[in-house]
Amino acid sequence: MTPAFLKLFRIEFRRQWTITALVTPLLFLIIGSLIVFIPTPYTREFNVSQKLLQLMGFLIPVVSAFFCVGLVDNDVKDGWLRTLLVRAIRREEYLLAKSLSALTSIWVTSLFAGTLPLIIGLIITKMPIEFQVSQVLALYALFFAISLLYVSILVFFSCWLPGVVNVVALMGWGIIASALHAYVSFFLWDSSWAVFTEQFLFPSGFFDAVDAIQNNTHVPYIEILWGMASLAFFWSLSFWSVNRIQVDKGSE
Amino acid sequence: MRRKKLLPTPEILAISVQNISKTFRPRSKNPVQALKNVTFAVPKGEVVGLIGPNGAGKSTLLRILLGFLDADEGKVALFEHDPESLMARRLTGYQGDSQFRTPTLTVQTFLELHAHLLNLNGSAKDNIDTLLKEFNLSNASNFSLSSLSKGMRQKLELVLAFLGTPRLVFLDEPTASLDPPSVFELRDFLEVRKKTGVTVFFSSHNLSEVENVCDRVLFISNGAVLADYDMKKRKRGFLEKAFRTHLMEKASS
Amino acid sequence: MHQRQNIFAKGAAIVCAVFFIGSLAVDYWPSGSSLTWLTLEEAKVSARASNRPVFLDVYAEWCTPCKQMDRFVFPDDTVKDLLTRKFTLAKVNLDDPVWGDSVKKRFQVRAIPTYIVLSPGGREIKRHVGFFEKSAFSRWLGDDQLFILSWLGFEKARAHAAQLDKRLVVLVTADTENFEKLNSLVEIPEARKIIDSVFVPTVLIRTNASDEGFITQLGAAKTRMDEIIVLDREKEIGRFVISPDMYFNQSRFLQKLRGFSGNLPGTRRGGGPQKRISLNSSQ
Numbered sequence: 001m002t003p004a005f006l007k008l009f010r011i012e013f014r015r016q017w018t019i020t021a022l023v024t025p026l027l028f029l030i031i032g033s034l035i036v037f038i039p040t041p042y043t044r045e046f047n048v049s050q051k052l053l054q055l056m057g058f059l060i061p062v063v064s065a066f067f068c069v070g071l072v073d074n075d076v077k078d079g080w081l082r083t084l085l086v087r088a089i090r091r092e093e094y095l096l097a098k099s100l101s102a103l104t105s106i107w108v109t110s111l112f113a114g115t116l117p118l119i120i121g122l123i124i125t126k127m128p129i130e131f132q133v134s135q136v137l138a139l140y141a142l143f144f145a146i147s148l149l150y151v152s153i154l155v156f157f158s159c160w161l162p163g164v165v166n167v168v169a170l171m172g173w174g175i176i177a178s179a180l181h182a183y184v185s186f187f188l189w190d191s192s193w194a195v196f197t198e199q200f201l202f203p204s205g206f207f208d209a210v211d212a213i214q215n216n217t218h219v220p221y222i223e224i225l226w227g228m229a230s231l232a233f234f235w236s237l238s239f240w241s242v243n244r245i246q247v248d249k250g251s252e
Numbered sequence: 253m254r255r256k257k258l259l260p261t262p263e264i265l266a267i268s269v270q271n272i273s274k275t276f277r278p279r280s281k282n283p284v285q286a287l288k289n290v291t292f293a294v295p296k297g298e299v300v301g302l303i304g305p306n307g308a309g310k311s312t313l314l315r316i317l318l319g320f321l322d323a324d325e326g327k328v329a330l331f332e333h334d335p336e337s338l339m340a341r342r343l344t345g346y347q348g349d350s351q352f353r354t355p356t357l358t359v360q361t362f363l364e365l366h367a368h369l370l371n372l373n374g375s376a377k378d379n380i381d382t383l384l385k386e387f388n389l390s391n392a393s394n395f396s397l398s399s400l401s402k403g404m405r406q407k408l409e410l411v412l413a414f415l416g417t418p419r420l421v422f423l424d425e426p427t428a429s430l431d432p433p434s435v436f437e438l439r440d441f442l443e444v445r446k447k448t449g450v451t452v453f454f455s456s457h458n459l460s461e462v463e464n465v466c467d468r469v470l471f472i473s474n475g476a477v478l479a480d481y482d483m484k485k486r487k488r489g490f491l492e493k494a495f496r497t498h499l500m501e502k503a504s505s
Numbered sequence: 506m507h508q509r510q511n512i513f514a515k516g517a518a519i520v521c522a523v524f525f526i527g528s529l530a531v532d533y534w535p536s537g538s539s540l541t542w543l544t545l546e547e548a549k550v551s552a553r554a555s556n557r558p559v560f561l562d563v564y565a566e567w568c569t570p571c572k573q574m575d576r577f578v579f580p581d582d583t584v585k586d587l588l589t590r591k592f593t594l595a596k597v598n599l600d601d602p603v604w605g606d607s608v609k610k611r612f613q614v615r616a617i618p619t620y621i622v623l624s625p626g627g628r629e630i631k632r633h634v635g636f637f638e639k640s641a642f643s644r645w646l647g648d649d650q651l652f653i654l655s656w657l658g659f660e661k662a663r664a665h666a667a668q669l670d671k672r673l674v675v676l677v678t679a680d681t682e683n684f685e686k687l688n689s690l691v692e693i694p695e696a697r698k699i700i701d702s703v704f705v706p707t708v709l710i711r712t713n714a715s716d717e718g719f720i721t722q723l724g725a726a727k728t729r730m731d732e733i734i735v736l737d738r739e740k741e742i743g744r745f746v747i748s749p750d751m752y753f754n755q756s757r758f759l760q761k762l763r764g765f766s767g768n769l770p771g772t773r774r775g776g777g778p779q780k781r782i783s784l785n786s787s788q
Binding site for chain 2: 008015018088090
C-alpha cells in the first residue's frame with residue numbers, strides 16, 4: 001500500500017508546476033549559460049569544478065527561494081491544509097510530501113539549468129579542461145545537501161511567517177551572518193568567544209565543506225558532520241512547527 | 253450454575269463535548285470569549301443542527317470539534333477518539349469553505365487523491381462518479397479547481413465530505429451558496445444517507461432546512477448552548493418562533 | 506495514532522544530537538602529531554646554535570583551521586620530514602598570558618594560524634596565513650630558491666651597490682606573506698634581466714625590528730602596500746607602489762622598472778626627481 005505522503009507528494013509536485021513555474025527553468029538556463037560562457041579575466045582553463053561552484057552557488061539558493069515561497073502558509077491561508085487534514089494523514093506526512101515536492105522541483109530545475117550549460121561549455125571550449133570527477137561528484141552531493149538545508153529552513157519559517165516573508169527572513173539572516181562573519185574576521189579574529197559564537201550564526205557546515213573540496217585542502221569530515229547536525233536540527237524544528245500551527249486561525 | 257450478569261455496554265457516542273471553552277485574544281482588541289462551558293452529546297445516527305445568531309460561536313465550535321482549533325478547556329471526543337486521531341479522521345467527513353486556488357489540478361484528480369487517502373482503491377472511481385452524479389457535478393470532473401464557481405466549490409466540498417463511508421459528517425453552512433434546485437438535491441441526499449445510520453452535525457442559518465432534516469437542534473448564543481430541541485415532535489415554524497423568543501430575551505436582558 | 510504525533514520531529518532531533526556529538530568528538534579528538542615544539546625563546550637559542558631557521562606556528566585552541574592543520578597536514582610524512590630536518594619548531598598560543606600578546610605585536614599577526622619562517626638570526630624570511638594544503642605547504646617549506654630570498658640585507662646591499670656603482674632597488678613590504686607573489690613579479694625574465702644588470706636589490710620588512718629605522722628614513726608609506734624605492738648613490742630617484750593589478754598586468758610593473766633603469770651603469774641619469782636621503786646604520 002503506497003504511504004499517504006507519497007500519494008500526496010505526486011499531487012503537491014503537480015500543484016507546484018504552474019505556467020510560471022514551467023518558464024522558470026528556461027530563465028535559469030539563460031542565466032546559467034551566461035555564468036558559464038561569459039569569460040572571466042585571467043582565466044586560462046575551463047575548470048569544471050569552479051564553473052559548477054559558480055552555477056550551483058547561484059542556482060540553489062535562488063531556485064530554493066522560488067519554490068519555497070510561502071510553502072506552508074499559503075496552504076493554511078487557502079484552506080488546502082485544512083481540507084487535507086480532514087483525512088487520516090499526519091501533519092508530519094503532509095510536511096514530508098510538501099518538502100519532497102519542493103526539493104524535487106528544485107533539483108529538476110537546478111540540474112537542467114546548471115548541468116546543461118556546463119556540458120555545452122565542455123564541448124565547445126577551446127581552453128584546456130580541468131575536470132576531476134570525484135571533486136565534481138562531491139560538489140553535487142554537497143549542493144544537494146545545501147538545498148535540503150535551505151528547504152528545511154524555509155519550511156520552518158513558513159510555518160510561522162506569512163507569504164514571502166520566509167524567503168526575506170532567510171536572505172536577511174544570511175546577509176547579517178555574512179556581515180558579522182566579516183566583522184569578526186577583521187576586528188575580532190583574536191577573540192575566542194567571538195570566533196566561537198560566530199560559528200553558530202548560520203549553519204555553514206556544508207558551505208565550509210564545499211570550500212574544502214573546491215580548494216582540495218582536506219576531506220571535510222567535521223564540516224559535513226556539522227552540516228548534518230544543523231540539517232537535522234532544522235528538520236526537527238520544521239516537523240515540530242507543523243504540529244503546533246493552527247490550520248484554521250479564524251474566529252467569528 | 254450461576255450466570256454472570258452482563259452490564260449493559262454504554263453506547264459509544266458519535267460526538268461527546270464536555271465543558272469546552274475558548275477565548276480569542278486579538279492583538280489590538282479585548283479578549284473575546286467565543287465559547288463558555290459547552291456540553292452536549294450526539295448519539296450515533298442522529299442528525300443534529302446547530303443554529304444561532306452571527307457571532308454566537310457556531311464556527312468556533314465546529315472547528316474545535318474537527319480539531320482545527322484547540323479549546324482552552326474541556327474535552328471533545330468523536331467515537332471516543334480525539335478528533336485529531338487518525339481513527340477519528342477515518343470515520344469523519346467535513347464540508348467547509350476552501351478556496352481551491354490550484355489551477356493545475358482537476359476535480360477528478362483532486363477527488364482521486366482524497367479517495368487514495370481514504371484507501372478506497374478499486375471502488376474509488378465508482379464512489380466518485382456516484383457522488384458527482386448526485387451533486388450534479390459529472391460535467392465538471394475535468395474542470396480545474398480554480399475555475400469552479402462558488403456554488404460548484406460548495407458542492408465539491410459536499411462530495412468530499414461524503415466520499416468513502418464516513419460515519420460522522422460535519423457540514424458548515426451547506427446550503428450557503430447553493431441555488432434552490434441544489435438545496436433540494438442536498439435535502440434528498442441527506443434523507444437517503446440518514447437511513448444508512450450516518451451521524452450528521454451541521455451548522456446553518458437556513459432554519460427551514462434545519463427543521464426538515466434534523467432530529468435535534470442545538471441553539472447557541474454568546475458562546476453557550478441555550479437550548480436543545482428534539483425536532484421529532486415539533487411543528488413547522490417552531491425554530492423561527494424559538495429564535496425570535498431568544499432574541500427578545502436577549503434584548504430585554 | 507494522532508495527527509500531531511511528533512515521530513519525525515523526535516527522530517530528527519535524535520539524529521541532530523548524534524551528529525552534533527559526533528562532530529564535537531571528532532573535532533576535539535587529540536590529533537597525535539609527533540613533532541616536538543619549543544617555545545619561541547628556546548627555539549631561537551637552538552636555531553642559533555644549530556644554524557637552522559625557526560618555523561613558528563602562532564595558533565589558538567579554539568582556532569578551527571589550526572586544528573585542521575594539526576589533523577590533516579602536520580602528520581603528513583613529507584611535511585613532518587621537512588619540518589624536522591630543516592627547521593627548529595616553535596609554537597606560540599595566542600591566548601598565552603606571557604607570550605601571546607608580545608608575539609602578536611612583534612610579528613604583527615593579523616589572523617591565525619600564522620606560520621613564520623625566521624632566519625637563525627631572527628629575521629623574518631617568509632610567512633603564510635591560514636590553512637595550508639599539504640602539497641603546497643611542502644613546496645613552501647622546501648622552497649629556498651625564491652629569488653627574493655637571495656637578496657642581501659639592506660646594509661650589505663647598499664655597500665654592494667656603491668662598490669659596483671649600481672642603483673639600489675629597495676622593496677619595502679609589511680611582512681613576508683606576499684613573498685611568493687612578489688617573487689613571481691621579479692622573476693619575470695625581463696624584470697630579472699633588468700634587476701641583474703642595473704640594480705642591487707634588497708628588501709626591508711616592517712616586522713623586522715632591524716629594518717624599522719631604514720624604513721622610516723626612506724619615508725616609506727605607512728600603509729600595508731608593497732613599495733619599490735630606487736636609490737642612485739644614496740639619492741632617491743623614484744618610487745612606486747606595487748598595486749594588485751600589476752600581478753595580472755605585469756607589463757605595468759616592467760614599465761615602471763624600465764623607467765628607473767635609465768641607461769646602463771656609467772651613464773646613469775634618468776628616472777624621476779632626485780632626493781638625497783640620509784641613511785644611518787640600523788639602530
